[in-house]
Amino acid sequence: MTGTDVPPTDPVPYTADEMMSVASARALADARCCFVGIGLPSTAANLARRTHAPGLVLVYESGALGAKPDRLPASIGDGILARTAVAVVSVPEVFNYWLQPGRIDVGFLGAAQLDRFANINTTVIGDYARPTVRLPGAGGAPEIAASCREVFIVLRQSARSFVRRLDFVTSVGHGGGGGDRARLGLPGAGPTLVITDLGVFRPDPQTRELTLTEVHPGVDVERVRAATGWDLKVAADLRTTPAPTDVELAALRQLARSLEAAPDPAREG
Amino acid sequence: MADIVSMAEAVAELVRDGDTVALEGFTHLIPMAAGREIIRQGRRDLTLVRMTPDLVYDQLIGAGCASKLVFSWGGNPGVGSLHRFRDAVEHGWPAPLALEEHSHAGMANRYVAGAAGLPFAVLRGYAGTDLATVTSTIKQITCPFTGEHLAAVPALNPDVTVIHAQRADRAGNVQLWGLVGVQKEAVLAARRTLVTVEEIVDELTPMPDAMVLPSWVVTAVAEVPGGAHPSYAQGYSERDNEFYAAWDAIARHRDSFQRWVREVVFA
Numbered sequence: 001m002t003g004t005d006v007p008p009t010d011p012v013p014y015t016a017d018e019m020m021s022v023a024s025a026r027a028l029a030d031a032r033c034c035f036v037g038i039g040l041p042s043t044a045a046n047l048a049r050r051t052h053a054p055g056l057v058l059v060y061e062s063g064a065l066g067a068k069p070d071r072l073p074a075s076i077g078d079g080i081l082a083r084t085a086v087a088v089v090s091v092p093e094v095f096n097y098w099l100q101p102g103r104i105d106v107g108f109l110g111a112a113q114l115d116r117f118a119n120i121n122t123t124v125i126g127d128y129a130r131p132t133v134r135l136p137g138a139g140g141a142p143e144i145a146a147s148c149r150e151v152f153i154v155l156r157q158s159a160r161s162f163v164r165r166l167d168f169v170t171s172v173g174h175g176g177g178g179g180d181r182a183r184l185g186l187p188g189a190g191p192t193l194v195i196t197d198l199g200v201f202r203p204d205p206q207t208r209e210l211t212l213t214e215v216h217p218g219v220d221v222e223r224v225r226a227a228t229g230w231d232l233k234v235a236a237d238l239r240t241t242p243a244p245t246d247v248e249l250a251a252l253r254q255l256a257r258s259l260e261a262a263p264d265p266a267r268e269g
Numbered sequence: 270m271a272d273i274v275s276m277a278e279a280v281a282e283l284v285r286d287g288d289t290v291a292l293e294g295f296t297h298l299i300p301m302a303a304g305r306e307i308i309r310q311g312r313r314d315l316t317l318v319r320m321t322p323d324l325v326y327d328q329l330i331g332a333g334c335a336s337k338l339v340f341s342w343g344g345n346p347g348v349g350s351l352h353r354f355r356d357a358v359e360h361g362w363p364a365p366l367a368l369e370e371h372s373h374a375g376m377a378n379r380y381v382a383g384a385a386g387l388p389f390a391v392l393r394g395y396a397g398t399d400l401a402t403v404t405s406t407i408k409q410i411t412c413p414f415t416g417e418h419l420a421a422v423p424a425l426n427p428d429v430t431v432i433h434a435q436r437a438d439r440a441g442n443v444q445l446w447g448l449v450g451v452q453k454e455a456v457l458a459a460r461r462t463l464v465t466v467e468e469i470v471d472e473l474t475p476m477p478d479a480m481v482l483p484s485w486v487v488t489a490v491a492e493v494p495g496g497a498h499p500s501y502a503q504g505y506s507e508r509d510n511e512f513y514a515a516w517d518a519i520a521r522h523r524d525s526f527q528r529w530v531r532e533v534v535f536a
Contacts, residue, residue, distance in 0.1 A: 062450070074346075075296050077295055077450075090451065091295055091373065091377045091451045095378075096377075100393055131358065133359070137343050138342065139321075142394060142398050142400065143372055
């Protein structure tokens with residue numbers, strides 16, 4: 001088996017979440033440093049360090065620069081981050097000296113809701129003043145999305161998370177489309193990659209609308225459409241994500257075992 | 270010079286009804302014991318300021334101490350929701366909670382301005398977000414030198430800031446290390462400050478990357494070993510991740526939370 005073009009009928013020895021984390025880790029092949037959100041982004045960045053990107057510099061908003069944890073951190077302030085970091089700095093310094101001037105290659109974020117231009121909501125479901133669900137809020141994300149050279153987003157995909165219109169714009173992806181980031185004065189390139197449990201999306205070069213460019217093995221386009229709240233654009237040369245290798249899966253499962261005490265880190269915004 | 274007192278005396282003296290209160294500590298060194306003391310002393314109508322409300326403010330909000338929250342990320346790190354915070358915002362229980370909501374960068378810079386004695390801070394932030402539309406303390410300004418549009422946020426100057434640190438000497442000089450978050454700025458921005466410490470020592474031996482807050486910017490120091498639990502104090506304790514997970518069930522329902530207040534806070 002080559003790892004590509006797995007027929008959809010094949011039984012898959014991995015979960016959709018594992019495929020999502022492996023695809024996310026692979027995306028960090030060319031990055032030098034990554035500003036890491038907790039949950040799925042942290043899993044991906046730590047998996048990348050354990051597989052193909054051992055030199056990847058992990059930056060956590062708690063002030064750990066170049067953290068090298070030997071297990072998954074339970075939170076962005078886990079003591080293992082400070083103990084293994086090249087340098088530990090204050091929170092104002094992380095944002096003002098390291099993030100804001102554009103020293104970080106990739107900001108890796110999660111999201112509760114995403115729209116077709118990869119804008120992110122992590123604030124409320126429903127009306128802001130009387131929300132149906134009050135979510136955690138912005139954290140570091142608005143400025144990570146603004147100032148990193150590029151942004152990757154990882155989230156589980158459903159019609160509830162991939163929505164036509166966000167209830168609240170917490171962090172700006174491509175705003176209303178092509179040219180909006182420049183108009184808003186946002187220095188970074190914005191989201192260049194969105195990875196879900198179903199596939200991979202990239203913004204159209206002109207319109208900046210998310211386009212499905214890869215489906216994970218065993219997923220068809222109709223399933224992705226059903227889990228998307230807008231009329232989904234699909235790339236003409238749609239590819240299938242190579243399935244996780246045994247090495248990737250072993251490294252990911254070892255990481256997951258290292259954090260069995262903490263339930264579902266993806267629920268953190 | 271800082272007074273070395275008991276935590277109960279310090280809270281009674283320094284934290285008053287209606288105050289703007291910041292309990293800081295970014296995941297590490299969260300002054301949890303001081304939060305429970307504020308609940309025991311029945312403070313009301315507080316404006317609570319904190320980047321990450323965490324369990325400490327979930328407890329204060331659920332206990333009815335707060336009327337307003339100034340914050341940037343309100344979740345249970347690694348676990349999920351802060352249910353008391355959500356109940357207050359979604360249902361007004363036990364009392365309505367006004368929100369003043371920022372990003373981390375905005376909150377950090379508000380403390381920086383407060384510490385520096387400036388009226389506001391400037392940052393490249395918030396552009397295009399809805400935060401600027403719901404939060405009146407986010408404004409746009411134009412750089413007088415380059416013409417760039419930037420965000421301005423007003424200084425935070427709490428009536429009282431409370432932090433937890435590893436140790437202090439008998440003169441009240443405070444030493445902390447590891448992830449030091451925004452504590453220096455939060456202390457220097459405040460009118461009054463209380464520092465709880467793991468231990469009071471004769472001499473502060475140097476530690477790598479340690480920060481020292483001189484006694485003359487600290488109002489009171491109280492020795493409270495384990496005062497950050499379930500958060501942690503590097504060199505003294507580990508984060509109790511199991512308690513963070515257990516808090517989800519305690520805080521999920523009003524009954525179980527109120528039982529926790531009765532049986533743990535007022536034990």
